Amino acid sequence: MSKSSENGCVQCFLHYETPKTLVIPSKTIGCVFRFAQFVVLFYIVGYVCVVRKAYQETDSVISSVTTKVKGFAYTNTSYMEPRFWDVADYVIPPQTPDSFFVMTNMIITRKQFQSRCPEFPGPLTTCTDDCDCFEGHNDPRGSGIQTGRCVNFSATVKTCQVFSWCPLEIDTVLPEPALLAAAEDFTVLIKNSITYPKFDFHGRNILPHINSSYLKTCEFNRTTDPDCPIFRLKDIALEAGEDFQDMAVKGGVLGILIDWSCDLDWWEDKCYPKYSFRRLDDKNPFNNVAPGYNFRFAKYYLTPDGVETRTLIKAYGIRFDIIVFGTAGRFGIVPTIINLGAALTILGLIPHVCDWILLTCMEKREVYKKNKVTEFNDGDSDSVSMGTTYGTQ
């Protein structure tokens, strides 16, 4: 007792306390124990480290994309006079980051003036006399503001007159095949530079081994030219599992996905972009409210006598969204500790399981118990009379 009281504090700090253990020479439990350990270790190494790279910390990409569409088309149809189309005509607006729109089909309404004209016939618009029309009435499903007058739409039909951009657009008949069907052969050059700020890693989709002469002629092909950043629109649609001509009629949205996922520990020099393509809008046959993709824009003119007129264009086309994503991983001490710690805990559980097996399932369990477990009983001092002295701790 004296010893412990004298320099207890020193002991409690510098004495090392270790659990007393009992070795059980049973092959059965031994095997179970070792096997369990092996399984856990295998999981840690094989799955967490190799497959999931759980020892890495990650960063997400910062990207910049510029696109340049090339190609022109010539249309000579019943819908309009022969016309030549180049980039400035069919890319609207001329530049958008991370996206570009190629007009493939359109409904053009020329020489619209702010004026009055009869509505298209319909349940709400046909009338017999002015009483049926209400001045200033604004029907969202109509084409303009009613003037309150009922006028001849045709020899037979009278409809309410509206104040609007007249003549009104007739968007019931859509050119098919698409006017700019030739757009399928247009090409686009995509320049993409990325950064992983946390790792100060920079990359671009024009790879070092690509020289400019190659770039002038090449064209992306999954098998032969997987690194060429120049894509033929038709191929993009094809890779996305769509038919360009089908999409061209009513328009749609195609995604150009660039995956920059990289393992910067081992393959920093192999950090290449992987291209994939997918239709992003829904081409669901039912639910076909405003199917495809279209929008209206106008070119404004002044007549010689200063009156504003416009050409309204309902543009159908394909919007290409360039979606750059990916996460880079590099060894990080924190995730490593976390995962290691977690895994080791599982190791630490094994003995508990084995003890349970030992004391419940094995036939010699009673004997094992005797040796392993001591029942504390007060007052009885035999158990402490064996020349052991007691250290505080």
Add this chain to the structure above:
Amino acid sequence: MSKSSENGCVQCFLHYETPKTLVIPSKTIGCVFRFAQFVVLFYIVGYVCVVRKAYQETDSVISSVTTKVKGFAYTNTSYMEPRFWDVADYVIPPQTPDSFFVMTNMIITRKQFQSRCPEFPGPLTTCTDDCDCFEGHNDPRGSGIQTGRCVNFSATVKTCQVFSWCPLEIDTVLPEPALLAAAEDFTVLIKNSITYPKFDFHGRNILPHINSSYLKTCEFNRTTDPDCPIFRLKDIALEAGEDFQDMAVKGGVLGILIDWSCDLDWWEDKCYPKYSFRRLDDKNPFNNVAPGYNFRFAKYYLTPDGVETRTLIKAYGIRFDIIVFGTAGRFGIVPTIINLGAALTILGLIPHVCDWILLTCMEKREVYKKNKVTEFNDGDSDSVSMGTTYGTQ
């Protein structure tokens, strides 16, 4: 000794070593022990698993948005002649991904020519004769490049002449209420398709149970039509806690947030978008430098004799940013192991705490010590004379 030396390696591998333990029949410490265990287990199950779903691995959304604004307006004010406005007039530019701008107010300056005109009077621009003006002087706060001449601005005031687009824009008086106040009744159809690449999950905001006839008539309403993807601009502002008419005058930015957070383990079929609306720009009363949102654009014309002229429009309006976000969670073995491991470690701490209580707080602590802790003392062999043989390990 012999035994251990003979086949030590076999033992060290297949013998199972387990700590000797002492059972203490004290209800007090027993309760403490079990209670602590219960608390930790409750935390693990209740909080980590149920509330936080810490057993899931997550993926963030890849999204594509298209918008289609509908509606028209008629203006008949003192600011300009009667005019009819449709989508092509007030949506600028005609298409932008993830965003659309609706012009609600404007200052129009017509028939601007590249020419010379007197500056607006101001401390820096008023002059008495040419000496006060400096040819080529370019004052950022001015309206053009000074020609060096001092000319009559009005009968009484002389100002420096500038080379600029003349006549100069007068943007001091802003129409109020907004010219296109009627824009509050415009509607927008938002089509949003999303993907969680890691889980190969696809979703769209036009839900399966929505048919196209419903879509033609419905309008979003938090309570009655929470799934309708057609929004009235006024309602968006309202939900964002703003008054549309107030915003319409000076413009602003409204965010349409679409939350696609999903639990793909249990509710994959219930993975619906949740809409929320928020004003994104600051309407801070002080700090009102360039409050609201506006920008300038021009329509260019050629006069019959080939001179370029333009109509300058300072467009005030509301930009709607569609922000799609959310993370999907699905059971993952790695996060499960990590969280389980971490939680179990806490369980593993409890015995240490209990031991400490046992050996310091309980009255019988001395006796417990005697039984639990053995002081190693060299040379004394009693402690090893009890028929036990020693296995290496």
Add this chain to the structure above:
Amino acid sequence: MSKSSENGCVQCFLHYETPKTLVIPSKTIGCVFRFAQFVVLFYIVGYVCVVRKAYQETDSVISSVTTKVKGFAYTNTSYMEPRFWDVADYVIPPQTPDSFFVMTNMIITRKQFQSRCPEFPGPLTTCTDDCDCFEGHNDPRGSGIQTGRCVNFSATVKTCQVFSWCPLEIDTVLPEPALLAAAEDFTVLIKNSITYPKFDFHGRNILPHINSSYLKTCEFNRTTDPDCPIFRLKDIALEAGEDFQDMAVKGGVLGILIDWSCDLDWWEDKCYPKYSFRRLDDKNPFNNVAPGYNFRFAKYYLTPDGVETRTLIKAYGIRFDIIVFGTAGRFGIVPTIINLGAALTILGLIPHVCDWILLTCMEKREVYKKNKVTEFNDGDSDSVSMGTTYGTQ
């Protein structure tokens, strides 16, 4: 035996079982043990908590950006007649979220009509007679659709005639220095509002202590005005390590990075944006396919007799991408548990290491073994004859 059989279940639940331990009064092993503990604790506190803030849960930023460019320029060069440029002229398109384009250089082709004109001479276009030209031939590297006729390009050279926008654009000579070199003195006001939805934290880059009078005059400067949200384009290029005039000629992409990373536990009131600037496109000298950044757009006119004509502009300029990023961290119970758990596990490993040292490296190891490890041997009852009774567990 009786006791255990009677109320085993009660015992197994309320009896506390604790390992028997052996105190080893060895300073050596004691020091090793304590030192190891200290190291791990130091790592936990110092690195995981302080440096990495591993106890925090994070959220990523939702942001809204509006920009307003100010400034005008006057060009008087041999390339075109004297001209005045303001925002409406050089920002194309007039508004884009998170980005703005400033035209700095251009090639203008006026009075283009849909008509026929000779191709530029080249290996594929020069011809001797009509047989060399193929009607309808569409060469992507050409300028239009061949009409099949061979006409005089000049007195000496004959080339195939094409149907196109004539006259054709001549983009071989690029004005240098850039036409709008003065753009370097343009300024841009960036208004950025952010939100961390998970923490319901809102912030804006116009800080509370900034008043509007300051905002009207200030200009960003890393040292003197680090909080001013008004940037001079020249300075942006400079900070990005580029020369504005160089970029102005062929164009490029500059990134304005706004970092909103914040520690909301301690510095919520200090959650300020940090600006940095970086060139995002590659200015790689080799691989110079389509170097810089340019695109084509056109202004469309009608001649008095209703024929469509256009002015084609190949616009070179600098696109400024505003990239807002950052993660906010705030104390979270889950990550804390995880990291704590993981760290404590490491603590839990130390005894195993020390035991190994104890039983293999220390000279007294044999004696230690005797006391620590008991070899189980069946049938021998001495080990259980010491007045201890056996509790089930």
